[in-house]
Amino acid sequence: MTGNLPAETSSFIGRKDELDRLAGLLAESRLVTVTGPPGVGKTRLALRAAADCAEGYPDGAWFAELSPEQDANLLASVVARALGLREQSTRPYEQVLAEYLAGKRLLLVLDTCEHLVGACAALGDGLVDVAPGLRVLATSRVPLDVPSEKILEVAPFARPEPESDDLLGYDAVRLFVERATDRIPGWQAGDGALMAIGRLCRRLDGIPLGIELAAGHLHALSAEELADRLTDPFDLLTAGYRGGPARHRSFRTAVGWSHELCTPQERLLWARLSVFAGSFDERTAQAVCADDRLPDVGRVLAELVRKSIVVRTGDRHRLLDGIREYGREWLRELGEERVMRTAHLAHYRTMAARLDREWYGPDQLDWADWAEADLAEIRLALDYGISHGGTACLDLVSSCWIIWGALGQMREGRYFVERALAAGPREGSSYARALWVLGWITLFQGDMGLAERSSQQSLAEARRIGDVEAMGHALVRLGGVRLFSGAPHKVEELMHEARTHLTAAGAIDTIDDLVMDGGQAMAFIFLGDLTRAWGVLQHMHTKSRSRGEIWMRAFGDLFRSQLMLARDEVHGADRAGRESLAVKWRLNDVLGVAMGADHLATVTMALGDARSAAWMHGAAERLWLTFGLTAMGSDELAAPRVATAERARLVLGDEGYERAFEEGFAASLEEVRDRLS
Numbered sequence: 001m002t003g004n005l006p007a008e009t010s011s012f013i014g015r016k017d018e019l020d021r022l023a024g025l026l027a028e029s030r031l032v033t034v035t036g037p038p039g040v041g042k043t044r045l046a047l048r049a050a051a052d053c054a055e056g057y058p059d060g061a062w063f064a065e066l067s068p069e070q071d072a073n074l075l076a077s078v079v080a081r082a083l084g085l086r087e088q089s090t091r092p093y094e095q096v097l098a099e100y101l102a103g104k105r106l107l108l109v110l111d112t113c114e115h116l117v118g119a120c121a122a123l124g125d126g127l128v129d130v131a132p133g134l135r136v137l138a139t140s141r142v143p144l145d146v147p148s149e150k151i152l153e154v155a156p157f158a159r160p161e162p163e164s165d166d167l168l169g170y171d172a173v174r175l176f177v178e179r180a181t182d183r184i185p186g187w188q189a190g191d192g193a194l195m196a197i198g199r200l201c202r203r204l205d206g207i208p209l210g211i212e213l214a215a216g217h218l219h220a221l222s223a224e225e226l227a228d229r230l231t232d233p234f235d236l237l238t239a240g241y242r243g244g245p246a247r248h249r250s251f252r253t254a255v256g257w258s259h260e261l262c263t264p265q266e267r268l269l270w271a272r273l274s275v276f277a278g279s280f281d282e283r284t285a286q287a288v289c290a291d292d293r294l295p296d297v298g299r300v301l302a303e304l305v306r307k308s309i310v311v312r313t314g315d316r317h318r319l320l321d322g323i324r325e326y327g328r329e330w331l332r333e334l335g336e337e338r339v340m341r342t343a344h345l346a347h348y349r350t351m352a353a354r355l356d357r358e359w360y361g362p363d364q365l366d367w368a369d370w371a372e373a374d375l376a377e378i379r380l381a382l383d384y385g386i387s388h389g390g391t392a393c394l395d396l397v398s399s400c401w402i403i404w405g406a407l408g409q410m411r412e413g414r415y416f417v418e419r420a421l422a423a424g425p426r427e428g429s430s431y432a433r434a435l436w437v438l439g440w441i442t443l444f445q446g447d448m449g450l451a452e453r454s455s456q457q458s459l460a461e462a463r464r465i466g467d468v469e470a471m472g473h474a475l476v477r478l479g480g481v482r483l484f485s486g487a488p489h490k491v492e493e494l495m496h497e498a499r500t501h502l503t504a505a506g507a508i509d510t511i512d513d514l515v516m517d518g519g520q521a522m523a524f525i526f527l528g529d530l531t532r533a534w535g536v537l538q539h540m541h542t543k544s545r546s547r548g549e550i551w552m553r554a555f556g557d558l559f560r561s562q563l564m565l566a567r568d569e570v571h572g573a574d575r576a577g578r579e580s581l582a583v584k585w586r587l588n589d590v591l592g593v594a595m596g597a598d599h600l601a602t603v604t605m606a607l608g609d610a611r612s613a614a615w616m617h618g619a620a621e622r623l624w625l626t627f628g629l630t631a632m633g634s635d636e637l638a639a640p641r642v643a644t645a646e647r648a649r650l651v652l653g654d655e656g657y658e659r660a661f662e663e664g665f666a667a668s669l670e671e672v673r674d675r676l677s
Helices: 016-028 043-055 072-082 094-103 114-130 169-183 190-203 206-217 224-228 230-240 246-260 264-273 282-288 297-306 319-336 336-357 365-374 375-388 391-400 401-405 410-423 429-445 449-465 469-482 488-504 512-527 530-547 551-566 571-586 590-606 609-627 637-668 669-676
Strands: 031-035 061-065 106-111 134-140 151-155 310-312 316-319
Touching: 016 043, 016 134, 016 151, 016 401, 031 043, 031 114, 031 469, 031 669, 043 061, 043 106, 043 134, 043 391, 061 072, 072 094, 072 114, 094 114, 106 114, 106 449, 114 134, 114 316, 114 410, 134 637, 169 190, 190 224, 190 551, 224 375, 246 512, 264 282, 264 316, 264 319, 264 429, 282 297, 282 375, 282 391, 297 310, 297 488, 297 609, 319 336, 319 375, 336 375, 336 391, 336 401, 365 375, 365 401, 365 571, 375 391, 375 410, 391 410, 391 429, 401 429, 410 429, 469 488, 469 512, 512 530, 530 551, 551 571, 551 590, 571 590, 571 669, 590 609, 590 637, 590 669, 609 669
Parallel strands: 031 134, 031 151, 061 106, 106 134
Antiparallel strands: 310 316
16 A cells, blocks of 8 residues: 555544544545644544545555644645655745646645644645645644635543443543553453543543543552542643633643653653654653753653653654643743753754764665654754854754755755855855855756855855865865766866865865765766776775765766666666665665666666666656756766667657656656666
């Protein structure tokens, strides 16, 4: 089944009527919003409904979690990522999504829209307007308020009647009992416990999250003791919130009561963990949250997991939205918000610097996984750093150049680099570095004019302040501009000059050592000097293998495949090309995937399969469109593609070629990956 719906991690209780109504709304309307108070179970209901009807959507049911994203400008980017799109061009993401979804029959779940409600309304309404086969299922505390919207309001579970002789007939009570037995195997609820659970559920107004939190305290208190603890004085927890809806006050009572049952250290960590936008691991929590008052974060974190304050999935942890909001209020009360945001920024600045240093080594897959998992936190740190200016934001955004240029995040990289350059000081080494990073990103987007200007500005500033290393890196980017702008004969001189500067700065042992080799090899290929190209690639392969590096080695495999094909070693070229693509898919390197797919079409044509070559051309064209320019606008890079298309048309005829091309163009990323593997 196509899609990315997260698996349920606990049993689903009740809600049959709501599921039936939601199925009916999705059948008759193309935009449905599930609304309700915090903690009522909107996300669980939407996910269950999506899973139940997923078979009716040939292009899948997809889930976009929006709670970690605070910037409305990045909303469409987050949704595109959830759909598996790696669009990096300068085109608006809304346009990219509209084009991608236009011919799809697909269900898209937008989860937690209330903090971006205007942007979600515009995006959802716009997409269903241009994509007839699309259904959007949103969850939000408030409606999106667009004309096409249908609304399902979810209420808390029914409150058990005090005199009921069938308490287990109430979903609220069954939820408590099931969560209790999940946490304490063998636990059983006798008559006294059931009566106490009924009292608890009434006092918590049937709010599922509050009930689950209550069950999380059973390891320390009995059901009767829990019910006795939750008495009228806890209404004080809603002080200052009397103006809000009653259902929200009830939620705050439920969460506040659980807060009161935590130890002082658990409350402190709860507040500090609210600084994270999404998920985090224990090591990161320790780095950001620990101090003399809270030295052992791991032990306290385990207790919060046991009490259901923190949700753990594998080695990742997160706070649910309402619980995070409650923690942030306490963080402000403690006067620690600025301290924790600064610690969060400092941690990700340190981690990004490590990524920059260690990328030229054997841990590239681990770093790629880290960047993927922590991208929401990196965004949050960048937003905070940019809002405060200074060199910190320039240093962080520059250290992330691998994420922007090698791991499929060029568009976000450009967004953040341009903001950082506007906010930070416009002089010095940090400024020069951010400029060449912008040159790097825009080079691969095909924006050669900006790539040229940014790299030249970086070089000029580096020369002004005598930063020899920055001069070298800027020259590498200028070499790339020449390579893809019709002047490959100038690359050797620029790379030689860059290497001289980097050697003088003691910075030759960096990934740019291989970037220069790769650029030089491509220049020789474009110039028809295949012997020198082969020599550079052999040297590059030896260096990358000695370091355990795979990102540039995969580019080297692609270039070696091109040379093998030129020597009529077609089967060897096919193997090398597919090996390169396997790495590029794994790293989400959109540039490497696009280049590899185009080249494999040429190899396939050489193997005599014109129809598959045309299909691959269609798939490659779709990939190139994510950059805005096929083959980055480079005539040299596009030449093999053009020649292959002409040969395939001679075999298939124009109609046959176009039919196979369109099939490849319309194929899903999963189909393309399978066929090119």
